[in-house]
Amino acid sequence: MYYFxxxxxxxxxxxxxxxxxxxxxxxxxxxxxxxxLYVIGGRGTAKSTDILAKRAxxxxxxxxxxxxxxxxxxxxxxxxxxxxxxxLGWESRLNFHEHTKEMPGHFVVDxxxxxxxxxxxIKTFSYKHTIxxxxxxxxxxxxxxxxxxxxxxxxxxxxxxxxxxxxxxKLNKLFPTLRGDYRLYGHSHYFMGxxxxxxxxxxxxxxxxxxxxxxxxxxxxxxxxxxQAAMVVNEINWDIYYGKKADDQKRIDNxxxxxxxxxxxxxxxxxxxxxxxxxxxxxxxxxxxxxYFRNLLETLDFEExxxxxxxxxxxxxxxxxxxxxxxxxxxxxxxxxxxxxxxxGLKDSMVQNSAGLRYIxxxxxxEGGFDAGNMMSLVIGQEQGNTYRILKxxxxxxxxWIRELSNxxxxxxxxxxxxxxxxxxxxxxxxxxxxxxxxxxQLKHDLEYNxxxxxxxxxxxxxxxxxGNITHGDEFNLMNTMMGEKDNRxxxxxxxxxxxxxxxxxxxxxxxxxxxxxxxxxxxKGDKLSANRLPMESTNYTDAFKYLxxxxxxxxxxxxxxxxxxxxxxxx
Numbered sequence: 001m002y003y004f005x006x007x008x009x010x011x012x013x014x015x016x017x018x019x020x021x022x023x024x025x026x027x028x029x030x031x032x033x034x035x036x037l038y039v040i041g042g043r044g045t046a047k048s049t050d051i052l053a054k055r056a057x058x059x060x061x062x063x064x065x066x067x068x069x070x071x072x073x074x075x076x077x078x079x080x081x082x083x084x085x086x087x088l089g090w091e092s093r094l095n096f097h098e099h100t101k102e103m104p105g106h107f108v109v110d111x112x113x114x115x116x117x118x119x120x121x122i123k124t125f126s127y128k129h130t131i132x133x134x135x136x137x138x139x140x141x142x143x144x145x146x147x148x149x150x151x152x153x154x155x156x157x158x159x160x161x162x163x164x165x166x167x168x169x170k171l172n173k174l175f176p177t178l179r180g181d182y183r184l185y186g187h188s189h190y191f192m193g194x195x196x197x198x199x200x201x202x203x204x205x206x207x208x209x210x211x212x213x214x215x216x217x218x219x220x221x222x223x224x225x226x227x228q229a230a231m232v233v234n235e236i237n238w239d240i241y242y243g244k245k246a247d248d249q250k251r252i253d254n255x256x257x258x259x260x261x262x263x264x265x266x267x268x269x270x271x272x273x274x275x276x277x278x279x280x281x282x283x284x285x286x287x288x289x290x291x292y293f294r295n296l297l298e299t300l301d302f303e304e305x306x307x308x309x310x311x312x313x314x315x316x317x318x319x320x321x322x323x324x325x326x327x328x329x330x331x332x333x334x335x336x337x338x339x340x341x342x343x344x345g346l347k348d349s350m351v352q353n354s355a356g357l358r359y360i361x362x363x364x365x366x367e368g369g370f371d372a373g374n375m376m377s378l379v380i381g382q383e384q385g386n387t388y389r390i391l392k393x394x395x396x397x398x399x400x401w402i403r404e405l406s407n408x409x410x411x412x413x414x415x416x417x418x419x420x421x422x423x424x425x426x427x428x429x430x431x432x433x434x435x436x437x438x439x440x441x442q443l444k445h446d447l448e449y450n451x452x453x454x455x456x457x458x459x460x461x462x463x464x465x466x467x468g469n470i471t472h473g474d475e476f477n478l479m480n481t482m483m484g485e486k487d488n489r490x491x492x493x494x495x496x497x498x499x500x501x502x503x504x505x506x507x508x509x510x511x512x513x514x515x516x517x518x519x520x521x522x523x524x525k526g527d528k529l530s531a532n533r534l535p536m537e538s539t540n541y542t543d544a545f546k547y548l549x550x551x552x553x554x555x556x557x558x559x560x561x562x563x564x565x566x567x568x569x570x571x572x
Contacts (some may be wrong), residue, residue: 025283026050031230032223033058034275036192038163038214040200042281042309043287043296046089047197048082048161055195056139057096059157062188065121065136069153069177071160071196073167074498075143076336076352079129082161083141085347099134107133110345121184129346142177144170145333145498156180158194164201168210170333177304189270200278200311205505205536210311217274226273229266236262281309304533322476322512322522322542325483329498331504335359335391355415355498359384360391365420366413369548372425372439374398375534376405377544378505380413388491388549393500393541397531402439406446410456419458421447424547440464463551470550476512476520478550478558489557503541510539534551544570 007172029037037055041047059068060388072078074271090096090107099105099114108114118136121449131139142150142158144166155177158165178192185191201207235260241253281288281296306312337358338565344350361382368380380392392412396405413419425440444460482490497504513521524539535542 008420011051017233023284025277025279026054028054028227028277029275031234032226032273032275033189033230033270034223034273035178035189035191035270036214036217036274037193037195038211038276039197040211040278040311041197041283042199042311044281044292045279045284047095047378048085049089049197050555052159052161052195052197053057053086053096053190056086056159057090059188059190059195060133060135060137062190063137063156063185065118065248066157066180066185067120067122067124067138067140067153067155068157068159069140069155071158071166071174072143072162073165073170073333074145074336075141075338076147076341076356076498077162077165078117078141078143079341079344079350080352083131085161105134107131109347111188119182121181122447128342131346142174142472144174145336147173149338150174150177153177154179156185156192157190158196160194160196161198163196163198163211164207164209166196167208167211189267189273200307200313202307203507206508209313211276212455214274215276218276219273222269222273223275226266226269229262229269233259233262233266278311279477280311304537307371320512321508322510323479323483323507324512325480327483327505330493331495332359332481333497335496335499353415354392354413357391357496359389359415359496362415362417365418366391366416367422367548368424369546370423370425370440370443370543371540371543371547372402373540374531375538375540376400376402376403376439377540378443379500379541379544379548380409381548383491386488386491387494390495390500390503390545390548391545392496393503395502395535395541397534402442403446403451406443407451409447410450410458419456421458421460422463423460424463424551426470426543426547464547467552470546470555471519472522474521474555474559475522475546475550478555479546481558482549482554487557490554502535503545505536506539506541508546509537510542 012325023045025041025045029039037051037528039047039051045051050211056068059066070078070082072082087098087109091098097103097105097108099108109131110128111132113132113134117132117134120132120136120138124138129141133139140153140155144152151278156179158175158178178194182191196211198211201209201211203209236255239255240252240259243249243255281293285293293309297305300323335358337356340356341350354362361384364382364384367381367383369381371377375395376396377395378393379390380394381388381390394405394412395406396402396408423440423444440462444462447458447460448456450456478490481487482493485492496503511523513523515521522539522542529538
């Protein structure tokens with residue numbers, strides 16, 4: 001049985017401690033220190049820079065010379081976002097610094113550690129894309145889009161951020177890497193454990209909610225007993241500290257003996273423990289300030305505010321969707337060419353461009369779908385035999401405009417060998433009537449000439465001049481016929497899940513309605529959304545996608561099938 005000891009309450013002064021800010025959820029995690037931690041937190045709760053970074057240091061100290069893994073949806077995301085955030089937390093918040101010749105520190109990146117540092121128990125011969133620590137620990141990078149890189153890796157704890165992007169069936173294939181020698185690491189309750197963080201997943205846009213099921217693994221009574229025991233140990237630590245200040249050796253010896261007993265109890269009860277918690281952004285309100293929340297409330301609608309800030313779970317939208325036959329198999333997850341990305345280290349300024357795309361055919365022309373407005377959207381694809389592959393999506397939002405969109409394209413596709421782009425757009429080339437500006441022609445010019453007026457080498461052909469209007473019914477008919485793979489004359493659709501994440505989101509949430517005459521209508525929401533919400537929630541990318549694919553030869557094939565009308569939304 002665990003109980004609270006009656007301990008003296010000490011008055012703490014600034015001379016007694018290294019004072020650092022910690023919000024209450026971080027303090028609670030520090031007390032519990034479970035084997036498995038799953039935290040869903042709102043924006044600004046410092047999941048990477050505080051929770052993950054701090055817990056990694058704890059586990060490093062508890063299992064010297066062990067091997068660990070950082071997990072992500074893509075290797076590129078690990079290198080560009082997650083690892084830099086964790087290292088930032090180590091150095092800026094936790095006094096855990098990179099080791100250099102000039103300044104001794106705690107870890108090294110992408111290189112063999114100093115010879116006097118202990119070596120990991122598991123021998124390793126490559127240090128690229130790894131982090132090694134002063135006590136012999138080693139972190140590997142693992143991702144769901146690169147399973148071959150995970151083969152043969154054996155780790156004793158896994159860390160992951162942005163867990164809502166980790167598909168459960170893929171993640172389950174990675175879990176077998178979580179193994180190790182109990183004789184070496186069995187003393188630690190972190191052995192064979194996991195640490196994952198995320199903000200609240202939204203299944204409506206294809207995010208995975210697997211972490212929500214981790215709540216069932218939590219024994220709440222056990223967590224309560226851990227907190228009770230941890231608070232007792234904390235009081236004993238203060239007893240030792242003040243015994244040293246008073247130079248009272250007997251008091252120190254008694255407290256140390258008492259602490260040894262409680263440390264055993266605490267370690268034992270922490271064994272195989274799981275802590276799951278959902279917390280809102282208000283946990284960090286003292287740092288974020290009220291102004292931060294007011295700004296979010298003004299820029300987000302309340303439904304998004306509930307999910308992103310308050311961490312309130314959304315339910316699945318059961319309404320009919322415009323792209324009803326869109327499914328998971330239309331998105332590919334192995335689209336990165338890691339022969340290209342492996343040339344970069346974790347500390348390098350990694351350049352993301354088309355050389356890093358696995359499935360692009362660099363010697364063939366590109367095709368683009370362009371939608372203009374307050375958000376300029378460009379979707380790039382290639383017809384590759386019986387497959388149509390959507391390779392990349394890019395956009396700008398005012399005040400950025402066509403020049404900035406062109407610059408994105410020119411930079412990303414600079415390595416492309418055949419610099420020919422066939423550009424599809426709406427029939428009026430998206431001219432604004434009041435300004436009488438032809439945006440498709442302007443995009444063509446800005447792609448063919450840089451900002452200094454020098455030719456870029458690209459040749460752009462406008463493909464939709466004189467094309468008839470694309471009705472919602474034609475789009476609905478073609479897209480669902482193509483996505484339903486009901487006609488072999490149409491190519492099979494494949495979309496890069498990571499390079500086209502905004503397109504993916506919009507395709508998954510765009511609703512369909514019935515018009516006054518029974519006609520199909522795609523409900524557009526862009527005019528009602530704030531700028532920051534346009535990429536994920538508008539229909540702008542879907543319009544660029546429409547212009548790219550609703551070309552006469554495809555529409556003609558789809559029209560030969562039975563016309564679809566609203567009843568039950570389905571494809572015949």
